[in-house]
Amino acid sequence: MFFASDNWAGAHPDIVQSLVQHASGFAQAYGTSDLDRRVEARFAEIFERDCQVFFVGTGTAANALSLTAFNKAGGVTFCHREAHVIEDECGAPEFFLGGSRLHGVDGPAGKMTADTLQKAIARFPEGFVHSGRPMGVTVTQATEIGTLYSLAELDAISAVCRQHDLPLHMDGARFANALATLHVSPAEMTWKRGVDVVSFGGTKNGCWCAEAIIIFGDRFTGELPYIRKRGAQLFSKTRFIAAQFDAYLRDDLWLQTARHANAMARQLADILAQSPGGRLGWQPEANEVFAVLSPTVAERLQAAGAVFYPWKLPRTSDITLQEGEQLYRFVTSFATTSSDLDQVSRLLRN
Amino acid sequence: MFFASDNWAGAHPDIVQSLVQHASGFAQAYGTSDLDRRVEARFAEIFERDCQVFFVGTGTAANALSLTAFNKAGGVTFCHREAHVIEDECGAPEFFLGGSRLHGVDGPAGKMTADTLQKAIARFPEGFVHSGRPMGVTVTQATEIGTLYSLAELDAISAVCRQHDLPLHMDGARFANALATLHVSPAEMTWKRGVDVVSFGGTKNGCWCAEAIIIFGDRFTGELPYIRKRGAQLFSKTRFIAAQFDAYLRDDLWLQTARHANAMARQLADILAQSPGGRLGWQPEANEVFAVLSPTVAERLQAAGAVFYPWKLPRTSDITLQEGEQLYRFVTSFATTSSDLDQVSRLLRN
């Protein structure tokens, strides 16, 4: 019953098998092997267009380096005020940006709206050097609280970006989970919506350590090879990332693992919502469940070995907590089993 | 016949097996799993003292973050002028240092001497803000041209460091190769010589992607957790690095692979030195061979599929090249076989 995070799981057997298979033999280093090339081509297939692919080692690296491609002196990047980039990366984006700022934008359900984004941008009058200047926008899909931007919401955000000529980045640490729920293609969720750059995450969904920066168009590609090497993210044996993605993207493994995780989350949500004194913070849309539990229930689960963390209330939330109650986060993954859920269910029934 | 670099090899079977073994099950993320702790303890055994261990993903990261622990405004770090940190990391150290400078120090055989280091430091008078101020020294062991600092040479460098109260860092991307030749213990090559921080490399010697920053004493440890996370080098599933090191450090695998690579290098050196018109640039001391080849010989090898790169003459070298001659680098690894060398030998005899 491990619901602490999707990165407490190890690697999916198919991923492991791919690493075994590619471990022997010699191959060009630093991203130029045949396997690297093949996986890059696979990304182009999946996204239904040419794209530049840059492997990196962590989601934080994918986000920070992506934003660095947009960098300007005095630049400001807009994100939801509780986005992962601003709350959970120890300032890595601003560090890689050399001080350019992330500006937190309000919005319900963990999401900026076109309106709150527009208002935030309006605080930076054109040409007024004192306030700095907008340089980009980043959305998290799925969001930090397990919700999703609909295609219409992405369109609205994207329209604001185009109006101000701001590139749009998507933090897709849980890209597959979002896709699995929305039942759309990768293209439909990204460049067809106006997204310029994607942090494409594999780690949380079954890889050991496989993240990629995907760039559509040629606006930012020239800089990335240098940004990546300078950022200590050019791995020498890149085929170890390529080998993970090779299995991940084959036969829709990535979508299967995401669908499984999402399904587990929905079932877990139902179970927790029905616990004595329990209720959902909001409906899960990907693989994270946020639920208010009574202290009795929480303790009973923990005593039985379930691992999950308390979570701070989103600032826009209208949840009110009774004495002793607490909001908790439960994360499912490819490795979550029905048996785990049954066990939770049994514990709550008693 | 792949001699392009030791990172053209994949992963050693024992490393791969360890990844297979640790892939299932759940474990704490971000460096706090039992396996992480166990491997950290193993490092303490190997170094015969308490040490702090920080896993990172690339050798460039290990170097850049290590030096960042020493950082000061206007700081200057001394390294050999042809060291990897200054020549081959795209400015990553200076980037992570926020602009603090690497200062290239002269010296024969790819090594600073106590004397050249002393003279370089003397260019920065104490308290004279205009020139900046010394903040650290970094040696590469084995060096970028495959030579080694002897223990006596390290002692001499270290004495200069102590005199100026400068911390001493060792870039050990090929740490095991150095150790294997010197026949000394890890402790004898590091903290017993006054080394404060080591970039301990596993990738070039049989791992996929496993590097660690080892810190002796508690002078710099408080900062590293934040420096690493901010530097996008805190992996979520750290046990994938721990699992590699677990196998790497068990039963002296790391020393065996290094000894093998070094032995292959020595044999290859003998073969190349006897090639028609060929000669060694200098004696190999680890797993890299630098040889001047006649154009005929070089072409014959390449035509037969041997992969190796031309190399620029070290600035301190006294080699003179004849028309068409070129200095080449050959790197051996755990995956180099006697059969590879026999093939080279046969090609040269014809």
Add this chain to the structure above:
Amino acid sequence: MFFASDNWAGAHPDIVQSLVQHASGFAQAYGTSDLDRRVEARFAEIFERDCQVFFVGTGTAANALSLTAFNKAGGVTFCHREAHVIEDECGAPEFFLGGSRLHGVDGPAGKMTADTLQKAIARFPEGFVHSGRPMGVTVTQATEIGTLYSLAELDAISAVCRQHDLPLHMDGARFANALATLHVSPAEMTWKRGVDVVSFGGTKNGCWCAEAIIIFGDRFTGELPYIRKRGAQLFSKTRFIAAQFDAYLRDDLWLQTARHANAMARQLADILAQSPGGRLGWQPEANEVFAVLSPTVAERLQAAGAVFYPWKLPRTSDITLQEGEQLYRFVTSFATTSSDLDQVSRLLRN
């Protein structure tokens, strides 16, 4: 009728005269002349204790370099969310900090409270690397909207700082204006309240260009000489700053000019409050008046040549604007005359 900003005024005649007097002759450069030393001693007198004094050229430099003295990897500095450092310096603090973040704290009247600060700090659990870590607090005195922290409010902020071992910086771009209203000594408004570092501004109050970083205690002094030089703020002919401060601090000129500016602000506030349809946003406490004017009144003033700017509503403000109404800022200075105010008064009476 120039109320656009206190930096639209030139230099006070006594300041100008001091520059004339010190222009001839030779003196040591880079902050070591006799005059530099004398002015530094004068600061110690004024603050009634030893302090380190570092001249810089702009208020932005004073703030950015001061905060850099506190810098830590993953560091977060707390300021009011509408403070000058976060809204009007084009990201200079974060740039000089290499990406360390400013975190905006809520609070009425342009001020953090001990409570809002405490809550903001609580978002950064100790040792949790993902969120980064608190590294300092900065208050603006007078604030960006012309209000003041009382001594009791400073004590409360300072107690929170001490509890978390965070250094406290005061942005004193309008230090003298604050002092003049509070009727306290410089010591009482700073180190006796627990302030560690002050950006001491002279420019807005009658100098051409004279700012100083004042450091109490020896916690941060060793770094500042290098931080300043590396930050391009070590002037060669520093005596031109020293000469300005020499006159500024002699015979309480600085307090006289501040008292004058504050008095002009209070009179202007009375005049504007009585204008047809006009009202104050809040009571002025230093040399800035924020007033809501009817469009008729605003246009009449502007047509007559008065210069003043519209100002965005503070986010914590409870002001509601009618159609056509607008909040405006009026700033007075040593150069504002009673005749200017009379002219405004006459225009409003018609």
Add this chain to the structure above:
Amino acid sequence: MFFASDNWAGAHPDIVQSLVQHASGFAQAYGTSDLDRRVEARFAEIFERDCQVFFVGTGTAANALSLTAFNKAGGVTFCHREAHVIEDECGAPEFFLGGSRLHGVDGPAGKMTADTLQKAIARFPEGFVHSGRPMGVTVTQATEIGTLYSLAELDAISAVCRQHDLPLHMDGARFANALATLHVSPAEMTWKRGVDVVSFGGTKNGCWCAEAIIIFGDRFTGELPYIRKRGAQLFSKTRFIAAQFDAYLRDDLWLQTARHANAMARQLADILAQSPGGRLGWQPEANEVFAVLSPTVAERLQAAGAVFYPWKLPRTSDITLQEGEQLYRFVTSFATTSSDLDQVSRLLRN
């Protein structure tokens, strides 16, 4: 007898008078006053073409911000290995560049040659991310050792820049002194030679504190306003810099002061060269004299109150020093008098 540096002098009376004249009245802040505009237009006249002008406070700021306009990830800027930017600015350029490197280029007489520059650039093969990539070239005119690039030498450097598409910056801290010796126009020494950006210094030649970044063409102008503000170099009362330049550039004051300083240097060189045991290090071409003095002579001068500093031997110098001898630097300025020189002469004759 102050020869320590040209920044030991104060301000020229005409500069001081201009500050007196412009001290009263109100004017727009932050570089938009009528006087700012007028002085900018004057720069265009002097350079005989449109140019963008950005006032800053120090020569270090002018250099660092200029180079930042060229910045690229992994970027390398080439300068002479003993240039002021690399030896005397405490790493400010690399700090403002966020870690991009200065690469020291060899060359006699304090100057790069087209050949040494070409060879240095050749160490960075195109597209090879490991080494980083060239992004600019900076020459110092006059150089750090008082020599000058001839127009032909500048043409040769510039041709190398164009071949590699590298922008060319000129550090003109002693621009006027160079111009005065070469007897050419500002245009002929800069953009007609292919110089893109100039650090135009006024401080060493009679101003208190007046430096400007001059940009030809529109390649870099959009970024500079933000780079300057973010760099804490946007002064509020910019007219205090404008007022200095207004006098400086009127009626060729700047050229007169430079010619005077240069003439004083030549006379001083003759005097020192004839001192017992004395000789010139090399011929002075601007306002700096480098001479080897016998210990007796040096002590006699110092005992009589002459101020001048020992200087380290340039690495390319062929000077050999006898026991007790030392190379010294003497700097003249607008404030050096014939009477100073007579006094030196008398002291040496005795």
